[in-house]
Amino acid sequence: MESTLLQALFVAASVGIASGSIGAFVVLEHLALAGDALSHVALPGIALAIAYGIDPFFGALVFLVIASFVVWYLRTKTNLPTDALIGILFTASLAVGILTIPDYEIIESLFGGFPELPPLFLVFIVALATGFAFLTFLFAKQFAFRNISRELAQASGIGERYELLLLVLFAVVVALGIKLVGTLLMGALVIIPALVARNLTRSMRGYIVVSTVFGGLIAVFAVFVANIYHFLPGPTIVLFGIGCFAISLLFRKN
Amino acid sequence: MESNSDIVLRVENLSVSFDKETILDNISFAVNKNDAVAIIGPNGAGKTVLFRALLGLVPYRGSIVWESGVRIGYVPQKFSVHHEVPMTVKEFFLLQRRNFWYPDKETLNHLNHELALVGLSESILQRPIVELSGGQLQRILVAWAMLNHPDVLLFDEPTSGIDVGAEETIYHLIHKLQDERGVTILLISHDLNIIYRHVKRVICINKEMKCHGAPRDVLNPQDLASLYGEGAYYHHLEK
Numbered sequence: 201m202e203s204t205l206l207q208a209l210f211v212a213a214s215v216g217i218a219s220g221s222i223g224a225f226v227v228l229e230h231l232a233l234a235g236d237a238l239s240h241v242a243l244p245g246i247a248l249a250i251a252y253g254i255d256p257f258f259g260a261l262v263f264l265v266i267a268s269f270v271v272w273y274l275r276t277k278t279n280l281p282t283d284a285l286i287g288i289l290f291t292a293s294l295a296v297g298i299l300t301i302p303d304y305e306i307i308e309s310l311f312g313g314f315p316e317l318p319p320l321f322l323v324f325i326v327a328l329a330t331g332f333a334f335l336t337f338l339f340a341k342q343f344a345f346r347n348i349s350r351e352l353a354q355a356s357g358i359g360e361r362y363e364l365l366l367l368v369l370f371a372v373v374v375a376l377g378i379k380l381v382g383t384l385l386m387g388a389l390v391i392i393p394a395l396v397a398r399n400l401t402r403s404m405r406g407y408i409v410v411s412t413v414f415g416g417l418i419a420v421f422a423v424f425v426a427n428i429y430h431f432l433p434g435p436t437i438v439l440f441g442i443g444c445f446a447i448s449l450l451f452r453k454n
Numbered sequence: 455m456e457s458n459s460d461i462v463l464r465v466e467n468l469s470v471s472f473d474k475e476t477i478l479d480n481i482s483f484a485v486n487k488n489d490a491v492a493i494i495g496p497n498g499a500g501k502t503v504l505f506r507a508l509l510g511l512v513p514y515r516g517s518i519v520w521e522s523g524v525r526i527g528y529v530p531q532k533f534s535v536h537h538e539v540p541m542t543v544k545e546f547f548l549l550q551r552r553n554f555w556y557p558d559k560e561t562l563n564h565l566n567h568e569l570a571l572v573g574l575s576e577s578i579l580q581r582p583i584v585e586l587s588g589g590q591l592q593r594i595l596v597a598w599a600m601l602n603h604p605d606v607l608l609f610d611e612p613t614s615g616i617d618v619g620a621e622e623t624i625y626h627l628i629h630k631l632q633d634e635r636g637v638t639i640l641l642i643s644h645d646l647n648i649i650y651r652h653v654k655r656v657i658c659i660n661k662e663m664k665c666h667g668a669p670r671d672v673l674n675p676q677d678l679a680s681l682y683g684e685g686a687y688y689h690h691l692e693k
Contacts, residue, residue: 228538228539337555340554340555341548341549341554344541344545344549344554345549347539348535348539348541348546348549348583349530349533351506351511351530352528352530352533353549354509354511355509355510355511355526355528356549356550398538398540401540402540402542402582403540403541403542403545403582404539404540404541404542404545405545405554405555406540407540
């Protein structure tokens, strides 16, 4: 098996399970649209990283983590119309990114590609993504608690910091997936597995596990198909995921 | 005058404001162990905010002192779960336990015991929480609040949204909790009939403290008229 495909499969499997697990809560928190817009913030970070000769991943990571703090602050500390502000702020990021990223990097930044990573960097991405999926499972109880009742969670000592943690996990997972899936489409890899799982399960634990498994399966299978037909992996992942979602509707519980 | 060791909660000069609007003003009272205290007042009087302040959920001025190490259970007035949230009743209980993913046998036995207390069978554990009826959800919330064996139970309008039969059961249950477990109960209620029958002390608030004492002393036409406005209390008595 050629090494770029092998690399892509490793990244797809690890980023897929990380996206699936954190996506379960992104969807429950109704952050799907905000999250999609948030992923665009990566673009100015990528532009800046390229300008300074750093790997674009790090530029994207820094900008995404900062953006997750901004979203958390707007949601929990202000009465401002958060959705509209996030929409404006992050669409502006998209515009800045498009104008500042060199032409030859634009398509890859937006839609991803088959990554060609140094071995150490590959290990770093796979380990970080797997670790973050693990962290999501570790804090699943706290995330679920705040989702079902902020008041009861607060009274039990589970405070707003868990919402920040959820957003930061989400931001890092988006950054990890950008090389393969691209900034425009990474939001979809986070959301779709959770929507599939929602149709197939009635319990929280089942929902998180199924979303995680589908995140991995959708990404890996789509990378295989993309490799055979010489498609870009990002759009293939999204279309394959949407196909899974359509089929899952037939098996919808309740 | 009670000795300090009998007091489980002491509130002094408690005030709560949101955006410069005063919701509670200078409230002071104390609650003894194993008491059942009802908090009454018209809509918007700040009763739920008082509970939220007692739980530390809203910023306040003044002092709220709980007996040290006291465990508090809370049954909220409003509890609605979005229909898209997949969670079984069992998982809802497990949110309070250390092990959410692999609960041990002891935890599950404990759950069954608490369910029996509120008159529900263990078969309900596998049901999605969104599918429960209002009465079932109320009982689940009581069992949920009792899971960690609290010393004090804060109960916000136990009767809202429940048919009369279930209401009786909830109050029967409150009695049972008091008798069998010695739980101190703070109860927000609108229903004066229920208060006459089930509590020893009443605290009336409408932003500020209006009255407190035994129901038969406090629930007289003058005090009620001052609390609810002329004539309005009859509606409560007739309910």
